[in-house]
Amino acid sequence: MIELFKQPNIDWMGKAKYFYALSGLLLLAGIVSIVSQGGIRYGLDFKGGTNVDVRFAQPPNIDRLRSGLAAQGLGNSEIQSISDIANPNANEVVISLEQKGQGDQALDVSKTQIINALNTIYGASNGSKPDFNAATPTSLAAFLTQRDPLLLSTNAGDRYSQLAKKILDYRDRNKNGVLTNFDDLSNVNGVTPAVQSAVKDNFTLGAFAIRNVEIVGPKVGAELRRQAILVTLYALAGMLVYIAFRFEWVYGAAAVLAVFHDVLITIGFLSLFRFEISLTVIAAMLTLVGYSMNDTIVIFDRIRENNRLLRRESFADVVNKSINQTLSRTLLTSGLTFLTVLVLFLMGGQVLRAFSFALVVGIVVGTYSSFGIAAPMVVAWNRWRGQGLATSTGSAAGSKTRTSSGASGRLAPAGRR
Amino acid sequence: MNPNLKWKALFIVAVILFCIYVLIGTPKFPTSVQDIKDNFSHQIKLGLDLQGGTHLILQVQVQEAIAQETDQTVDRLIGQLRAKDIHYDEIRRVDDTHILVRNIDPAQLSTFRDIVTAQYSNVWDMSAAPGDPSAYLLTLRAAAVAQIQDQTMQQSLETIERRINALGLTEPTIQLHGRKDNEILVQLPGEGDPTRAKAVIQAGGQLELKLVEDQSSYSSESDALAKHGGVLPPNTELVPGNSERRAASGTPETGESWYLLSRAPVVTGRDLRSATENRNTNNPGQFEVNFTLSGDAAKRFGPFTEQNKGRQMAIVLEHRVYSAPVINGRIDDSGMIEGNFSQESAHDLALVLRAGALPASIKYLEERTVGPSLGADSIRHGVQASVLSLLVVMIFMLFYYRLSGANAVLALILNLIILLAVLALAGAVLTLPGIAGVILTIGMGVDSNVLVFERIREELRNGKSAASAVESGFAKAFLTIIDTHVTTVVSAFFLFLFGTGPIRGFAITLTIGLIANVFTAIYVSKTIFQYHLSKMDRQGQLSI
Numbered sequence: 001m002i003e004l005f006k007q008p009n010i011d012w013m014g015k016a017k018y019f020y021a022l023s024g025l026l027l028l029a030g031i032v033s034i035v036s037q038g039g040i041r042y043g044l045d046f047k048g049g050t051n052v053d054v055r056f057a058q059p060p061n062i063d064r065l066r067s068g069l070a071a072q073g074l075g076n077s078e079i080q081s082i083s084d085i086a087n088p089n090a091n092e093v094v095i096s097l098e099q100k101g102q103g104d105q106a107l108d109v110s111k112t113q114i115i116n117a118l119n120t121i122y123g124a125s126n127g128s129k130p131d132f133n134a135a136t137p138t139s140l141a142a143f144l145t146q147r148d149p150l151l152l153s154t155n156a157g158d159r160y161s162q163l164a165k166k167i168l169d170y171r172d173r174n175k176n177g178v179l180t181n182f183d184d185l186s187n188v189n190g191v192t193p194a195v196q197s198a199v200k201d202n203f204t205l206g207a208f209a210i211r212n213v214e215i216v217g218p219k220v221g222a223e224l225r226r227q228a229i230l231v232t233l234y235a236l237a238g239m240l241v242y243i244a245f246r247f248e249w250v251y252g253a254a255a256v257l258a259v260f261h262d263v264l265i266t267i268g269f270l271s272l273f274r275f276e277i278s279l280t281v282i283a284a285m286l287t288l289v290g291y292s293m294n295d296t297i298v299i300f301d302r303i304r305e306n307n308r309l310l311r312r313e314s315f316a317d318v319v320n321k322s323i324n325q326t327l328s329r330t331l332l333t334s335g336l337t338f339l340t341v342l343v344l345f346l347m348g349g350q351v352l353r354a355f356s357f358a359l360v361v362g363i364v365v366g367t368y369s370s371f372g373i374a375a376p377m378v379v380a381w382n383r384w385r386g387q388g389l390a391t392s393t394g395s396a397a398g399s400k401t402r403t404s405s406g407a408s409g410r411l412a413p414a415g416r417r
Numbered sequence: 418m419n420p421n422l423k424w425k426a427l428f429i430v431a432v433i434l435f436c437i438y439v440l441i442g443t444p445k446f447p448t449s450v451q452d453i454k455d456n457f458s459h460q461i462k463l464g465l466d467l468q469g470g471t472h473l474i475l476q477v478q479v480q481e482a483i484a485q486e487t488d489q490t491v492d493r494l495i496g497q498l499r500a501k502d503i504h505y506d507e508i509r510r511v512d513d514t515h516i517l518v519r520n521i522d523p524a525q526l527s528t529f530r531d532i533v534t535a536q537y538s539n540v541w542d543m544s545a546a547p548g549d550p551s552a553y554l555l556t557l558r559a560a561a562v563a564q565i566q567d568q569t570m571q572q573s574l575e576t577i578e579r580r581i582n583a584l585g586l587t588e589p590t591i592q593l594h595g596r597k598d599n600e601i602l603v604q605l606p607g608e609g610d611p612t613r614a615k616a617v618i619q620a621g622g623q624l625e626l627k628l629v630e631d632q633s634s635y636s637s638e639s640d641a642l643a644k645h646g647g648v649l650p651p652n653t654e655l656v657p658g659n660s661e662r663r664a665a666s667g668t669p670e671t672g673e674s675w676y677l678l679s680r681a682p683v684v685t686g687r688d689l690r691s692a693t694e695n696r697n698t699n700n701p702g703q704f705e706v707n708f709t710l711s712g713d714a715a716k717r718f719g720p721f722t723e724q725n726k727g728r729q730m731a732i733v734l735e736h737r738v739y740s741a742p743v744i745n746g747r748i749d750d751s752g753m754i755e756g757n758f759s760q761e762s763a764h765d766l767a768l769v770l771r772a773g774a775l776p777a778s779i780k781y782l783e784e785r786t787v788g789p790s791l792g793a794d795s796i797r798h799g800v801q802a803s804v805l806s807l808l809v810v811m812i813f814m815l816f817y818y819r820l821s822g823a824n825a826v827l828a829l830i831l832n833l834i835i836l837l838a839v840l841a842l843a844g845a846v847l848t849l850p851g852i853a854g855v856i857l858t859i860g861m862g863v864d865s866n867v868l869v870f871e872r873i874r875e876e877l878r879n880g881k882s883a884a885s886a887v888e889s890g891f892a893k894a895f896l897t898i899i900d901t902h903v904t905t906v907v908s909a910f911f912l913f914l915f916g917t918g919p920i921r922g923f924a925i926t927l928t929i930g931l932i933a934n935v936f937t938a939i940y941v942s943k944t945i946f947q948y949h950l951s952k953m954d955r956q957g958q959l960s961i
Contacts, residue, residue: 002817003874053791107781108615136609138586168789172469177790210609211788220474220782223598224917231915235908242907246900283850283923286912287857290905290927294861297904298868301897329864329871336813336867337860340806344856347805349798351466351791351849 004331008324012371013316013379019372023261026365030268037271043278043354044214046228048221049098050110053082053212054118056091057180057205068121069095074113082350091178092211107215115210122207131206132199133171133178140164143202149194163190167199177209228282235286236260239293247300250381255296258374262292262365269361275354284355288362291337295330295370302326303375315382323371334367422951425944432936433831436838460841464848464922467796469789470606473615474782477599481777482569483562484513490537490555491516497536503529514557517546521553569776570599577601579772580617595917600782609788613765619779621735622769624689624708625682626752627656629729629741634658635675645677652680659737659756676738678731683721688714690750692770694763697755704763706754708770715750722748734766799852806856807833810863818870820960824945825866828937832862835933840926850923858930861905865938869894870961883959887946895939902931 034040044051054060062079069077074097082092097110130139141164145157152159170188171179182200185191216224236256244252263285270277302322310318341363345356440460441453465472487510494516495508506520521529533543533555540561546552570593578591586605594602605614630653635641641655642648649655658674692708710718722730722744731741732754740755758766811829814822836858840847873890881889905927912924950957 053788055790108784111784134610137607172788172790173793175790176794177788209788209790210786211791213784213786215781215784217782227915227917231912231920234915235911238907238911239904242904279919280850280853283853283912283916283920286908286920287853287923287927290908291857291860293904293908294864294901297900298897301900305893325875326871329867332817332867332871333860333864336810336863337857339809340856340860343806343809344802344853347798347802349795351795352798352802352853355850355853 004328008327010320010324010327012320012323013376016372016376016379019368019376023265023369023373026265027261027268030265030271033268033271040267041271041274041276042221042225043276043281044096044216044221045279046221046225046277047098048216048218049096050108050114051094051096051212051214052111052114052210053092053094054208055176055178055211056093056208057178058207059091060093060208062093065093065095065121069114069117072113072117072120074110074117077114090176107217111213111215118208129202129204132182132203133206133209135168135203137161137165137168140168144195144198147198147202149198150192163195166190177211179205181205224279228279232263232282232286232289235289239289243293243297243300247304251300251378254374254377254381255293255300257377258296258369259289259292259366261373262288262362262369265365266358266362270354270358273357275357278354280352280355281358284358284362288359288366291363292366292369295334295367296374298326298329299323299370299375300378303378315386316379319375319379323375330367330370334363338363419951422944422947425940426948429941429944433834436834439838439841440834461837462844462846463792463796464846464851465604465606465785465792466787466849466919467792467799467847468606469609469787469792470604471608471611471614472783472785472787473603473605473611473618474594474784475601475603475618475779476782477570477573477601477775477779478777479566479569479599480513483557483565484510485777486561486565487513487516487557490541494518494532494537497532498529501525501528501532505529511554514562516541516555517552518555519546519549519552521551566599570601572776573779574601576622576773576775577603577618580620580769581605581614583768583772584614584617586614601779607789609786611784611786613761615781615784617765617769619781620765620769621778622686622772622774623735624686624754624770624774625733626684627678627680627682627731627733628725629676629731630679631677632729634741635677637673638675641675641677649677653677654680656731656733656736656738659734659739674738676731676741678733678738682733683730684710684714684718686770686774689770692767694758694760694767695753704758704760705756706758706763706767706770708752708754708767710750710752712750719747719749722746795849799849803852803856803859807859810859814863814866818866818961820949821870821873821946824942824949825863825870825938827945828866828942829859829862831941832858832930832933832937835937836926836930839929839933843925843929845925846922847926848919848922850919851926854923854926854930857927858934861902861931862934862938864901865894865898865934866942868897869938869942873959873961877959877961882955883953883957884950884955886959887943887950891939891943891946898935898939902935906931 062081065079069075069079077095077097080094080096082090082094095114097114135143141157141161144160144164148156148160150159167185167188170185171177174187175184179185182196182203182205185196185199186193236259239259240252240256242252243255266285266288267277270281275281299322302325303319306318306322306325307315310321313321338360341356341359344352345360348356441447441456443456444459445452445456447453447456491508491510498505498508503525504522505518508516508518511517518529530543533541537543537555540558542556542558544554544556546554574591574593581589581591581603586608588606590602590604592602594600603614603618605611608614630650631641631644635644635655638655638657654677655675656678658676688710690709690711692706694704695707697703697705725744726746728744729741730744731738732752733739734754754766807829811826814825816822818825833855836855840851845851869890872894873886876886876889877883909924909928909931912920913928916924
């Protein structure tokens with residue numbers, strides 16, 4: 001049997017004040033970071049605006065891009081380079097613009113401006129030939145059907161749409177959306193020299209391709225923000241009720257407070273590392289709420305069970321013992337889940353970057369808060385109650401069957417610590 | 418083997434076979450590896466973020482339809498009062514849902530009341546206007562407002578559906594979005610450039626044929642008014658020519674033109690039987706849209722053109738005069754719209770005319786386009802990350818728990834198979850947050866196994882036999898597992914109920930995964946342990 005610990009015997013509750021101090025420090029760091037950045041950085045989903053994700057054939061010159069955008073009256077746009085470990089030279093940037101006017105202005109006015117600016121900078125559409133890197137399956141299929149380079153007599157439409165799909169799949173999957181040389185098309189199954197030259201003669205190769213466009217109106221942003229906060233609060237309330245029902249209300253309150261602490265610290269870390277809060281980050285937040293709750297419940301479950309068995313020991317000792325007994329499970333599960341989200345963070349691609357970062361932080365903080373925050377709070381409550389109500393009629397966790405004298409007798413020693 | 422165990426094993430095998438069949442055995446019975454791949458990609462539908470495409474949220478301006486209803490009521494009321502020769506000072510729309518009627522001749526008040534009670538009281542409430550004893554206020558009832566709202570949304574949805582379907586895109590989704598705010602969600606998988614689809618959706622498509630009252634057009638609105646002494650003749654209106662539209666398409670037309678038209682249309686878009694785009698016979702580089710009228714409209718149109726021979730007839734689209742040809746003779750059922758159209762724009766206009774007009778204008782609230790290359794990237798990264806994390810977890814479990822680890826690995830794989838099969842059966846789409854939900858399911862699955870195994874180890878340490886350690890290990894971990902899963906499902910339930918888009922996809926996969934996990938990590942895993950125990954002798958050691 002391989003074991004992480006033989007018989008851990010750590011006095012967790014004795015270290016509660018260090019845990020509180022650590023949490024206070026982390027919370028403070030997050031608050032300082034948020035305040036110094038002028039508030040929480042909301043993503044497009046919550047503040048509204050336009051994001052255009054562009055991939056270039058060559059590494060883009062950011063200064064030239066910036067001055068070109070400024071020349072089109074888009075001086076307030078932000079340019080952010082995208083690269084990740086799997087793809088360090090992605091030649092990709094996100095150009096974002098906050099929604100200026102609203103009301104009757106067309107929603108996509110900023111998008112059109114950005115694309116016009118890019119066309120001006122890179123001199124796209126020289127001549128009247130369409131850009132191959134902007135071709136869609138429909139447009140390419142229509143072109144091929146019209147030209148008929150394979151001289152098909154039957155089913156030409158279907159066969160050319162399949163061919164068009166294959167060609168563009170090659171462009172998008174193998175060439176990341178930007179073809180730089182028409183000769184590469186010969187690698188596509190079904191492309192004959194006739195097809196290749198037809199495409200080559202009638203298309204140009206633009207210097208960039210639009211990979212992603214997101215436009216969110218300002219009204220939607222405000223609505224989504226409101227919704228996200230409500231969803232989180234409802235979910236927390238739902239959990240509070242369930243735990244209060246299964247254990248006791250003080251356990252529910254402690255668990256929810258601990259989870260709240262996790263969310264705040266994670267938001268602080270997101271701010272420290274300049275991540276924006278988007279809809280997917282909210283999904284991550286809710287995941288870590290569930291995860292941290294999971295961890296806390298495992299420990300609470302053990303406390304409930306031990307409370308019945310170990311009547312002679314103080315409540316703090318029972319809690320210590322419970323944490324120690326579940327320690328190897330806690331570390332195993334957290335370690336494995338941490339590894340999982342770490343892989344996601346490193347390899348999940350740009351879209352999942354902020355999501356997985358929130359989980360990486362959240363799992364560490366969530367695991368810590370179960371024994372560092374939630375459990376000490378329950379102990380503190382019991383101690384306070386034990387002292388404040390000398391003839392307590394309350395009962396400890398899960399001990400509803402026990403007599404009240406037994407409960408207070410057992411709680412009193414907790415105060416001695 | 419004891420018979421109870423045999424039934425359990427049979428049940429598990431049946432569930433697994435069914436899930437595998439759902440994933441790769443249908444719709445076409447597989448005879449090759451390619452078939453299996455095709456079946457799988459048919460069953461597991463990818464969301465827009467993974468396959469690329471366009472996602473639009475638009476808002477129907479329902480209050481326009483409500484205001485229109487109020488306007489029409491004002492017109493009808495005026496007509497009826499005139500017919501009965503009832504005198505009044507003023508009847509006007511106050512706002513979208515209120516009409517003010519001022520100073521009805523007291524002698525005719527009861528006749529007026531009778532008309533309102535008989536014809537309007539099911540939709541309108543009449544009360545004394547506040548602060549004006551001689552006036553009445555008609556208020557559109559809330560139920561009527563709700564009904565107009567529903568009708569407008571339904572009609573908009575159907576119209577947009579017809580228009581989008583006519584574009585011939587693959588598997589578009591058009592549905593009501595959210596629970597309020599009159600929003601419609603349009604998803605166009607694989608569509609990387611939504612410009613054309615957006616133009617087709619947004620086109621109002623209101624076609625009207627109206628008689629031109631003054632033979633010459635005017636160069637400005639004020640010119641036209643000056644000609645008539647500042648007041649337009651009754652039942653006429655001034656409508657601009659389509660210079661703006663021409664300017665937008667590249668050939669600017671110098672100056673504006675305004676036409677004085679009779680207010681009531683002879684024919685509207687509803688009277689169309691068909692509309693098609695054709696090459697302009699005089700100018701082959703340009704296109705025009707030809708239309709034919711339905712039987713009823715043709716019966717009206719024939720005599721009308723007969724009567725008005727030699728006068729101009731304006732073809733008005735979206736409150737702009739496209740052309741105002743002279744009526745040369747009787748026309749029964751056909752006409753055309755000339756403009757500076759390309760083939761595509763003529764085709765789209767014909768399509769919009771065929772599909773019918775929108776009952777109210779629309780506004781875009783959200784537009785997201787995921788390019789196919791980004792979708793391919795995301796799916797590659799998502800799958801790589803899932804497979805790698807699954808491998809890491811499996812290797813660790815095998816290393817740490819030995820033979821019992823194999824049990825856990827099996828439970829994990831089964832969990833994934835069931836999760837994917839249920840997704841396929843429910844017709845849910847797999848999105849990127851969905852993949853994240855899958856990864857979290859893996860995490861929770863491992864947690865359940867670890868909880869059970871650590872309990873079994875504790876029991877073994879306390880000197881129990883293998884069989885009773887397994888029994889009490891599962892029993893003790895069971896409550897904990899139920900508590901943790903129910904808590905997470907409770908939060909996922911709220912995410913599903915109140916969240917949208919990515920959050921919902923995440924909640925669905927997580928919930929299915931967790932339920933599947935209770936089955937695999939407890940029921941299946943325990944059955945395997947029991948089978949293993951039944952094969953070994955009483956003093957045997959458990960490999961854990």
